[in-house]
Each structure stands twice: as structure tokens, then as C-alpha cells.
Amino acid sequence: MSRRFRALVVHEHPEALGELAELVGGIGLAVDTARNATEALNRIRGRVTAPDKLPSPPHVIIASHRPPAFDAVGFLESTITLAPEALRIALVSSPDEAIELDHRPASAGTIMRFVARPSERSLLVTLLGESVKLLGLVEDQRDLVRRLAGEQQRLVRRETLLDVVVRERTSELEESYLKLKAANRQALFGLAEAIEAKDPYTKGHCGRVAAYCLVLAKESGYPDDGLETLEFGAFLHDIGKIGIRDSVLLKPGPLDDAEWAHMREHPVKGYEIASKIEMLKPIMSAVRNHHERWDGTGYPDKLVAEEIPMAARLVAIADAYDAMATDRPYKKALAPDECDAMLRKAAKKMYDPDLIEIFVSRKLGDLFRDEYGGGDDPVID
Numbered sequence: 001m002s003r004r005f006r007a008l009v010v011h012e013h014p015e016a017l018g019e020l021a022e023l024v025g026g027i028g029l030a031v032d033t034a035r036n037a038t039e040a041l042n043r044i045r046g047r048v049t050a051p052d053k054l055p056s057p058p059h060v061i062i063a064s065h066r067p068p069a070f071d072a073v074g075f076l077e078s079t080i081t082l083a084p085e086a087l088r089i090a091l092v093s094s095p096d097e098a099i100e101l102d103h104r105p106a107s108a109g110t111i112m113r114f115v116a117r118p119s120e121r122s123l124l125v126t127l128l129g130e131s132v133k134l135l136g137l138v139e140d141q142r143d144l145v146r147r148l149a150g151e152q153q154r155l156v157r158r159e160t161l162l163d164v165v166v167r168e169r170t171s172e173l174e175e176s177y178l179k180l181k182a183a184n185r186q187a188l189f190g191l192a193e194a195i196e197a198k199d200p201y202t203k204g205h206c207g208r209v210a211a212y213c214l215v216l217a218k219e220s221g222y223p224d225d226g227l228e229t230l231e232f233g234a235f236l237h238d239i240g241k242i243g244i245r246d247s248v249l250l251k252p253g254p255l256d257d258a259e260w261a262h263m264r265e266h267p268v269k270g271y272e273i274a275s276k277i278e279m280l281k282p283i284m285s286a287v288r289n290h291h292e293r294w295d296g297t298g299y300p301d302k303l304v305a306e307e308i309p310m311a312a313r314l315v316a317i318a319d320a321y322d323a324m325a326t327d328r329p330y331k332k333a334l335a336p337d338e339c340d341a342m343l344r345k346a347a348k349k350m351y352d353p354d355l356i357e358i359f360v361s362r363k364l365g366d367l368f369r370d371e372y373g374g375g376d377d378p379v380i381d
Helices: 014-025 037-049 072-078 099-103 118-157 163-196 205-219 224-235 239-243 257-263 266-275 278-289 310-324 336-346 353-361 364-368
Strands: 006-010 030-034 060-064 087-092 112-115
Touching: 006 014, 006 037, 014 030, 014 060, 014 118, 030 037, 037 072, 060 072, 072 087, 087 118, 112 118, 205 224, 205 310, 205 353, 205 364, 224 278, 224 310, 239 266, 266 278, 278 310, 310 336, 310 353, 336 353, 336 364, 353 364
Parallel strands: 006 030, 006 060, 060 087, 087 112
Antiparallel strands: none
16 A cells, blocks of 8 residues: 555554554554654654655654653644644543643644543544545545646647547546545545444434435425535534543433533534535534524524524434434433424424424434434433
């Protein structure tokens, strides 16, 4: 495999460093290693100041957080100006470590916390694998832009170019665009699957929410040219849960008030993530506002009735139905008729009453009647 992307792994213990390097290298990344912050920063600075002689700065930086011996968070923060586009991961031994990550401002750059227990390594591989795909897509997009620019310049210079040649070139570029679009779609869905992997009880939830959204949208007359964007928004509506502490996200029981307050930050965290990725910008309303309520008591923006974007209203109903119809550690799934009754009861208070009537009267909840295997937040919080 061509190793066009680089990773820097930092760990103070040689044996653990070697194991991490082997794990990261196994997914196709070229790996550099360092045992302390000084050594690691010198490696990065060398590549920034001598780009013609050395490989580019790392695309992924992984550091083991072992206070007080090594402050991985502080080290990763110091790399932001040297390698601004790099993915930064702090490896911790428990969800409570590196708690300062929960209080960092968004403007300080993203650092992901990952619990580095041996049993979690497959999830780390999954996360890095999806990151490599996204890095590849970014490079492919840049290559396509350069190709398009080159083609345009050549066409301008060659005004006598035959029409048949123009058509052939156009067809090739359209084919490239379609392939890139398909790759973008696959990468987005892969990202959603990586998010679900953090919580086994939500396995399949995003896919079911997307399916319910699409059938409800079609039944309610949603514009055909907006269905693909709506599907992305529904599939990634919970992307902000990346920023929720594992101790809250994975708690095997009801959350207390403080934990609920933290959990309710995920729409805003998701909005911040989507706003930084160009191809996610069209889905920001579904991510940010799928917990708004028809009566204005929802969050985070307290929108009322038709102020709530249509995409968010659709996602809210699909999300609620799947939450009620699936098992959680602290509740059993409701029967379809009970789910329908709960939705009707919550119409005009929590959900768009017209959309609820369409969903219930046309039995759209039967889509996954025999296939449930996960859940989400309770419908009433």
C-alpha cells in the first residue's frame, strides 16, 4: 500500500511505543516515533522548515497522556501551529483522564480523547482507518481541482479543439466527479459507523433514523433534490456525541441532572464539527436542531413550531420513534402501537403534528419492525 500519509506516535515506554507504531502502520500510515515532547517537536519542526528535503508534517499525531510524566494535551496543543491540519489523539487509560479536554474552547483546535485499553484497539484502528479515507478524499479533491484547472487552461489556448474532444473530456470529468461523490458518501457513512462503535446499544440507530427520515420526507412532499442531503443529516445527527464524555455516554442507567446537561451539549458540538467540514455544511440544521420542541421548550435554540427547520423536524420524529422501539440497558422497547400512541400524545408539544399524523396513519414505523437492535436517548427528557 502506498504510504502517502504520515503519523507521529509519542510514548515514553519503548515497548508500548513499538506496539502502537505497529498498530498504526498496519493500516497504511508511514510512522515516526518519539519518546518525549522535545524529540517529537523537533521532528515536526524539521519537516516544516525543510519541506524540500524531508517528508511533510504528520497527518496524524497520537500521544499517550501519562501525567505528571507526560502531558499529552499540552504537547498536542503545541503542535497546532506546526501541523494545523493534523488529526490529534490523546490516549488515556480511563475516560476520567485528560479531563481538561472537556473545558477547552473550540477555537483552540480539536483534540480527541481515546481510551487506550487493549480491548479498545480495534476501535482505534476503525477511527484511524476512516480518518485515512477522509485524508485520501481531501487529496483526491485537490487533485481533481488541479486537473480541472489544467483542462480549462488547455481548452482556452486551443480554441480550435474539436467538439468531439470537448465531449470526451467532459464525460471523463463527470465520471470522476461521480466517483468522488460516491467516495464522499461512503466516507460519511463510515464516520457514522465509527461514532456508533463507541456505544454498542446504538448500533444501527443512525441508519434506521436515516431510513425513517427518507420515507417520512417522501410521504410529506419534501423536495426530491434535498433527499440526499437529508439522508446525510439524519445519518450524522448524533456526530456531536464524539465530544461527550464516555462516562456519560456509556452510563448503564438514567443520567442525573449534571450528566443530562452535558449530554445536551451534543447538538452544538455536532454543529461545530459540521461547520468546519465543507461537505457537512448543508446538514447543520438537522444536527443542531433535532432536539428542538414544537412548543419551544427544546434545545439548544428554543425554536418554536415552524421556526424549526423541516430537516430537523423530520430527524426528531425518526430519532424519537427508534428510541422508543429499541431496548436500552434501563428500558425495554415499546410495541409499535405503543410507539404510535406516544408520538400522537407528544404531537403539538414536542413534534410537528402534521408530520406525526403522516408517520402514524401510514404505519411508517413498520419499516424495521423485525430488525431492532439498538436505541438512543429517551423520547421525553
